[in-house]
Amino acid sequence: MRLAAIDVGSNSVHMLIADVSRDGHIEVVDRVKEMVRLGRKSFTTGLLTDESMDLAVRALANFRRLMRVRRVQRMRAVATSAVREARNRAAFVRRIQSDAGLPVEIISGHQEARLIFRAARHALGLNGGPHLLVDVGGGSVELVLVKNGKALWMHSVKLGAARLSERFLHDDPPAAAQRKRLEKHLDAEIGALMGAARRAGVVNAIGTSGTINTIVAMARAVRGEELGRLHGARAAAAEVSRVARDLVEANAALRAELPGMDAKRADLMPAAALLADFVMRKSGAGELVACTWALREGVLLDLAQNDAAANDDARRRSVTMLARRFCGANRHGRQVARLALKIFDATAASLRLPEAARELLEYSALLHDVGHAIDHDRHHRHSYYLIKNAELLGFDPAEIEVIALASRGHRKQALNLDSPELRALAAGNRRMVRGLAAILRVADALDRSHFGVVRRLGVRFAPGQIALEVGSLDGHQADLELWTGERRADLLAKLLDRRVILRR
Numbered sequence: 316m317r318l319a320a321i322d323v324g325s326n327s328v329h330m331l332i333a334d335v336s337r338d339g340h341i342e343v344v345d346r347v348k349e350m351v352r353l354g355r356k357s358f359t360t361g362l363l364t365d366e367s368m369d370l371a372v373r374a375l376a377n378f379r380r381l382m383r384v385r386r387v388q389r390m391r392a393v394a395t396s397a398v399r400e401a402r403n404r405a406a407f408v409r410r411i412q413s414d415a416g417l418p419v420e421i422i423s424g425h426q427e428a429r430l431i432f433r434a435a436r437h438a439l440g441l442n443g444g445p446h447l448l449v450d451v452g453g454g455s456v457e458l459v460l461v462k463n464g465k466a467l468w469m470h471s472v473k474l475g476a477a478r479l480s481e482r483f484l485h486d487d488p489p490a491a492a493q494r495k496r497l498e499k500h501l502d503a504e505i506g507a508l509m510g511a512a513r514r515a516g517v518v519n520a521i522g523t524s525g526t527i528n529t530i531v532a533m534a535r536a537v538r539g540e541e542l543g544r545l546h547g548a549r550a551a552a553a554e555v556s557r558v559a560r561d562l563v564e565a566n567a568a569l570r571a572e573l574p575g576m577d578a579k580r581a582d583l584m585p586a587a588a589l590l591a592d593f594v595m596r597k598s599g600a601g602e603l604v605a606c607t608w609a610l611r612e613g614v615l616l617d618l619a620q621n622d623a624a625a626n627d628d629a630r631r632r633s634v635t636m637l638a639r640r641f642c643g644a645n646r647h648g649r650q651v652a653r654l655a656l657k658i659f660d661a662t663a664a665s666l667r668l669p670e671a672a673r674e675l676l677e678y679s680a681l682l683h684d685v686g687h688a689i690d691h692d693r694h695h696r697h698s699y700y701l702i703k704n705a706e707l708l709g710f711d712p713a714e715i716e717v718i719a720l721a722s723r724g725h726r727k728q729a730l731n732l733d734s735p736e737l738r739a740l741a742a743g744n745r746r747m748v749r750g751l752a753a754i755l756r757v758a759d760a761l762d763r764s765h766f767g768v769v770r771r772l773g774v775r776f777a778p779g780q781i782a783l784e785v786g787s788l789d790g791h792q793a794d795l796e797l798w799t800g801e802r803r804a805d806l807l808a809k810l811l812d813r814r815v816i817l818r819r
Contacts, residue, residue, distance in 0.1 A: 317344065319382050320614035321375070321392035323411075323419055325354030325453025325477050326583070328371050330378045331611040332385050335619040340636040341612060343706075345385055349374035350579060354397040354453040354477040363401045368410065375415035391614050392419045395427055396454025396475055424471025428457040430613030432466050435523050437616060438546070438608035438708045440464065440629040445515045447598055450523040450609055451587050453477035458505065460512055467515070472504055476526050479586040487566050489585055494563060497586070501593045509597035519549075520600040523609040526587035529577050531605040533558045536575030540712075544703075546607040547711040552595040555603050559588035608708075630709035634678045637705050641685040647765045652680035654772055655758035658807075661774035662781070665811055666750040669743075675714060676751045679721040683755060699723035716740065717748055724752030724806075725759050753806040757815070760799035761785065768793050780814040793819070 321330045332345040351370040357363050375392075382390060392411075398404050399421045411419050422430075431450045435441065441461045448459040454475035460467040483489075483497040522528050532542055534550035537557070550558070562570055563585045570585075571578040580587075595603060638645045659668070659676050686697030702719040710718075720736055737745050761769045761783075771786030783800065787793040797817045804815035 316619060317386060317388050318615050318618045319378075319385075319387045319390035320611040320618065321378060321390065321417070321419075322611050322614070323353070323371065323375075323392060323394035323398060325357075325395065325397035325455075325475055326350060326352060328374050328378070329611060330381070331615065332382065332387055333615055335615055336636070337619075340632070341615060345381065347378065347381060352477075353401075354475070356481070357397050357401050358454060358475075358478040358481055361400070361402050363397065363403055363407055368407055371407075372411055372414050375411055375417050379416050389618055390417075391618055392417055393427075393430075393610070393614060394419050394421045395610070396424070396452055396473070396478075399423070400454065400473075424455055424457065425469060427455070427610060428459055428469040428471050429466075430617065431457050431523050431609050432459045432461065432469065432613075433616055434608040434610070434613035435459075435521060435606050436461070436464055436629075438606055438612070438629055439521065439604075440709050441521075443518065445512070445517045447512050447517045447520045447594070447600055448523060448606075449520050449527060449591070449594055451476055451527045451590060452524060453583070456505075456590065458508060460515060460517070462515075468511075470505075470508060472508075474501065474504055474590060476583040476587040476590070479590065480583055484586055489563055494589060497589055498593065501590065502597075505594075506597060509594060512598040512600075517598050517600050519602040519604050520591075520594055520598065521604045521606050522591070523606045525577065526580055526583055527591050527603070528605040528607065529575070529580055529584065530555055530558050530588055530591050531603055532577075533561075533573060533575035534603075536573075542575060544712050544715065545605045546706070546708070547715075548605045549711060550603045552601055552603070555588075555595050556592050559592040562588045604711075630674075630678070630707070633706070633708040634681055637685065637701070637707065638681045641688040641701065645681065646767065647762055648681045648684060650762045650767045650769075651683065651755070651758045652677045654761050654769060655680045655754050657772045658754045658758060658774060658783070661776075662754065662807075662811065663750075666746075666753070668747060668750045672717075672747050672751060675717050675747070676721065676754060679718045679725075679751055679755055680758060682718065683722040683725045683759065695723050695726045713740070713744060717744055717751070720748045721751035721755055724748070725755040726803075749806070750810060753810050756803040757783070757800055757807055760803040761793075761796045763795050763799040769796055776813075780816055781811060782816045782818060785817060785819055787819070 318335050319332045327348050327350045329348040334342045351367050353367045408419050435448055441464050444462040446461045450457040452475045455471050456474040457471050459469045484493050531548050531550045534554040567581050571581040655676055659673055682702050685701050686694035689697040699719045768788050769785050770788050773784035775782045785793050800817045808815045
């Protein structure tokens with residue numbers, strides 16, 4: 316179903332158009348955003364300005380035209396903090412209806428927190444924990460404490476970046492006394508909540524808004540990492556403090572030039588960074604994790620009445636959807652995954668592979684052939700590109716790179732230790748990629764015909780060798796699989812420092 320979600324926020328109006336499947340997969344069709352600054356002065360005057368309302372109405376009228384072009388079937392537009400607090404909100408909503416032809420629903424802070432939680436749970440799973448969701452808007456902050464995918468509490472507090480900037484940070488850069496007053500205000504408003512999160516043993520904070528995720532991007536830039544994919548990226552609490560210090564010590568012009576900065580957010584970043592640093596310090600969260608799904612995605616899931624996120628695994632779900640998109644039923648991928656896991660269980664200790672690598676191997680196997688959709692001869696390289704650039708949910712960037720590189724290594728030449736992609740990984744991840752690729756090469760060979768001939772696979776160690784004992788489907792011989800497996804066992808033999816023998 317093609318759906319549209321519109322967020323009439325304190326800083327911008329933003330529309331997301333996507334095809335949403337029954338199992339909750341969201342494939343973005345179009346995305347558009349206009350900065351209108353509805354929150355400018357409204358948090359102190361209680362009124363939306365004529366200028367900001369004019370900009371918002373014009374943008375929404377264009378959104379409606381775009382929805383018609385994109386053949387949207389259902390839509391929902393929600394307005395948040397700046398509109399719900401304004402005394403002239405009713406007149407503004409009527410004007411949107413009459414001039415832009417769109418119905419807009421003003422949602423409460425609790426509804427906003429619920430929709431953000433729904434999106435983040437769908438995107439990250441949120442098992443284990445506790446995790447502290449933090450969404451920093453222009454007017455409000457939504458805080459949700461989550462454990463094992465369930466919300467323990469939700470709060471919406473009037474501490475948005477635009478509101479805090481207007482009220483406390485009058486100088487550029489803000490004076491020390493202004494920062495101190497802001498810190499005192501944060502402590503009065505959410506200090507008790509952060510203390511409760513600390514006592515609950517919060518593991519990490521998860522940022523679900525553009526301003527707070529810009530902090531993660533800036534921390535990555537300081538580390539010299541490529542900015543690329545932000546979803547799932549992490550910044551340590553100490554890095555958040557360092558970024559906050561850099562932001563409050565620079566004026567707007569210098570802030571806009573800081574590595575990783577989104578220049579359009581430069582004026583709001585000091586307040587957002589001080590808030591993020593406060594949350595990390597007071598809650599005891601060790602890391603800030605970026606989540607690029609938030610309110611709009613929650614609205615889409617609500618529109619689709621999708622409940623797959625409640626107990627489903629976001630990682631497995633997104634891998635399955637990517638495989639289905641490019642490989643259909645993916646019988647070969649599932650057979651290769653089954654065989655690869657058999658080899659992993661027997662060899663992981665010898666290859667010094669951690670238990671966590673087992674899941675990444677399975678996903679590499681399921682996705683190793685997605686590149687066939689682009690080209691056969693170089694499909695392993697196209698698989699790498701598709702995996703790395705797809706929106707796989709619930710993974711951090713390092714895990715995505717491991718899956719993509721292991722998939723790339725499943726055919727032709729063994730992975731080269733001097734390749735720039737491998738050199739960029741931490742030593743442990745380099746070893747993991749080579750081990751997973753070695754296993755995947757053999758598992759893929761053992762389904763060379765794509766007919767699922769190999770039904771049983773035993774692994775036996777002997778002095779100087781390892782034997783893979785193949786049991787084939789009744790009435791079929793595995794000659795082709797055995798022949799291909801012998802040719803593809805080179806990397807596994809090298810890493811194990813023993814011969815690899817394949818036999819019936």
